[in-house]
Amino acid sequence: MSVEIVPTRNExxxxxxxxxxxxxxxxxAGFLVPSHAGAPVCPNCLAARLEPLPALQADAPPELVIPFGVSDATLDANLERWLRAIPFKPASLSAKALRANLARIFLPLYLxxxxxxGTWQAQMGFDYLVASSEERFDGNGWVTQRLNETRVRWEPRAGELARKYENTPAPALEQHARWMLALGASNWREPPFDTSRAISFASEALNNAIVRVPDVAPNAAWQFAREQIERRAARExxxxxxxQHHEQFVLRAAYGEPHWxxxxxxxxxxxxxxxDGKWIxxxxxxxxxxxxxxKxxxxxxAQRWAIVIGIIAFAAFMLTVLLGMAGALNDAFVFPALLVLVVTFFLCLAAPxxxxxxxxxxxxxxxxVRTTDAKRMSG
Ligand SMILES: [Zn+2]
Structure with missing residues (x-):
């Protein structure tokens, strides 16, 4: 994002x-909202409606945008699959209702x-095979079994590096890690998007979606980008x-002015x-x-279901009593009374x-949610 020339309001x-x-x-959270959209619910916290502002601090237009690429059929199928395992779903939880509430939001990311x-040094690990044999007693005698085992030989290496690193992703939002995990990243440092599919930005590409504006400035994201570059350099x-492995990689490098x-x-x-009445x-x-x-x-x-089963159990119990009294007068009623008693017993077990x-x-x-989030955030 080169902002040497500050664009005017009209631009x-x-x-x-x-x-x-x-x-x-x-x-x-700050947003740019289509003019006719009114005051939509905040897509970030879902707890308040967005209020208009005279201007935003970070409102420079982006250079690139990844278009929406999920078909309606895929979206329906994925929502359906996601909620399938939830028992006793809240009334507002169905694929149809989720589709009706769906809002399209663009999130910012820096590249x-x-x-x-500079120069680098590291311990590099080389795989090698070791053939060994193991003596084993199989009941009749000793047999020799050959084993191939992979071991790693570590050697110090050093060198020079002069290279341009392009399109290193860096967070433009404070909640970047949480968002990336929610959108399918297994490691929050790797955005779960194919950025090679991005196209040049034009306002038509937004197609009435809401745009979240960055709340992290590029210079604050640089530390993250530099660490990513160091990881890439280590792999290279x-x-x-x-x-096949590396350890203790140290890069002493100077960096040119980054282009954002x-x-x-x-x-x-x-x-x-x-x-509890809160939106999830x-x-x-x-x-x-x-x-x-x-989920x-x-x-x-679930309570309503428990009550319904409880009422049926009570009705079955009353029927057992009636059949039991009839059984005292006529033997023909004894067997049905026992049968209904067994049914009552199982209904009582099923009610809770x-x-x-x-x-x-x-x-x-x-x-x-808590344990996987914590694990993936630290990973
Ligand atoms: Zn909010």
């Missing part, structure tokens, strides 16, 4: 098309191009050394209402169709099942 308007600046008072000059030096490109990533945000977000990667969100079963709905299933599902999913 910005021309670049963005009919978009107006807005922000969320709850989470402080840095920079030259690196490993390949150049014909090694702002790229927009396509995402969908939808939501459903939990038992469901996020979809607008390029791959990957769906994620917290919540409705305890209210919806509550137990829901409680277990919600607890398991809350744990899953």
């Amino acid at each position: 910005l308007d021309a670049a963005w098309g009919a978009m107006h600046p807005a922000h969320c008072k709850n989470c402080r 840095a191009d920079a030259r690196a000059f 030096c490993e390949t150049a050394s014909n090694a 490109t702002l790229l927009l990533l396509p995402t969908y945000v939808s939501s459903y209402i939990g038992d 977000p469901v996020r979809v990667n607008g390029q791959s169709g990957f769906v994620s969100g917290v 919540r079963a409705s305890l209210k709905r 099942a919806p509550l137990i299933i829901t409680w277990q599902f919600n607890r398991q999913n809350a744990d899953d």
Whole structure:
């Protein structure tokens, strides 16, 4: 994002098309919203409506945009698959309702191009095969078994490096890591998008989607970009050394002034209402169709089922009593009375099942989200 020349308001308007600046008072996220969209719910926190602002700090138009690339059929199928396993779904949780609530949001990402000059040193690891034999007693006698084992030989290596690194992704949002994981990244440092599919930005490419503006400046993202470049350099030096592993890679490099490109990533945000009346977000990667969100079963709905089964159990019990009294007068009623008694017994066992299933599902999913998030954020 080269901003040596500050664009005028008119130039910005021309670049963005009919978009107006807005922000969320709850989470402080800034957006550009299509003029006719009114005051949409904040797609970031879902807890407030966006309010118009006179201007935003970071409103420079992007250079690149990745278009939405998920067909309606794929989107439907992926949403359906995502919610299939949820028992006792809240009333607002269906593929159709999620589709109706779907908003299209572009998220910002920086790409840095920079030259690196310097020296490196590392321990490089080379795989080699060791043939060994093992003596084993098989009951009749000793047999020799040959084994091939891969071991790693470590050797110090050093060299010089002068190279240009292009399109290194760097966060433009404080919540970058959380978003990348939600959109399908297995490692938050690698955005789950094919950035080679990006096209030059034109306001028509937005097609009435909401645009999230960066809340991290390029110079603040540089530290991250530099670490990414160092990782790439380490892998390249490993390949150049014909090694299969590396350790203790140190790069002493000077970097040329980085060139920044702002790229927009396509995402969908939808939501459903939990038992507590709060909206729960469901996020979809607008390029791959990957769906994620917290899965919540409705305890209210499970309660209704438990009550219905309880009422049927009570009715069955009353029938047992009636048949039992009739059985005292006529033997023909004894067998039906016993049969209904057995049914009553199983209904009594089944009545609390919806509550137990829901409680277990919600607890398991809350744990899953916390532990996998923590693991992937540190990884
Ligand atoms: Zn918000």
